[in-house]
Amino acid sequence: MAAFGRRLVGAAATVAVAAVVNIAASILTDNRTAGWAAFGVVLLVLGIIVQIWLTAPPSEPTRSEQHLRNADIGGSAEIGSSHAVSQVVTDVKITGDLNMNQGGN
Structure with missing residues (x-):
């Protein structure tokens, strides 16, 4: 409003x-x-x-995060979002490609 x-x-x-x-x-x-x-x-x-x-000042928007952890992927992986997020990939074995995108970038 x-x-x-x-x-x-x-x-x-x-x-x-x-x-x-x-x-x-x-x-x-x-x-x-x-x-x-x-x-x-x-x-x-x-x-x-x-x-x-x-x-009152508006509160800060909540921060979105995407995590990919401890996984063995026998192909390609894609992490995507329609808005800006923090994307974290740790301890992951991928035999194919890793595609990361956010906010249309």
Whole structure:
């Protein structure tokens, strides 16, 4: 979802939750001032949390790895991937060719 869409959803959800708190506090305390105070506090706190969540840097993508280990291959072998990965070949006996490719390279 685009940043604008995430902000819009976050803002709408924050106001909706704060409105529910306003109504609940007004009903439970029979005091409209308490309801509006609770609304303001919840709106402020959730607004700050949503903004921190939306502006957090993206996490690093997980690193993909392909391993070929301890094998005897009586012909050719190919290791391939459609995206960039770490490819590791250890303790392998191949009588034919070994072709390694990734990300269209």
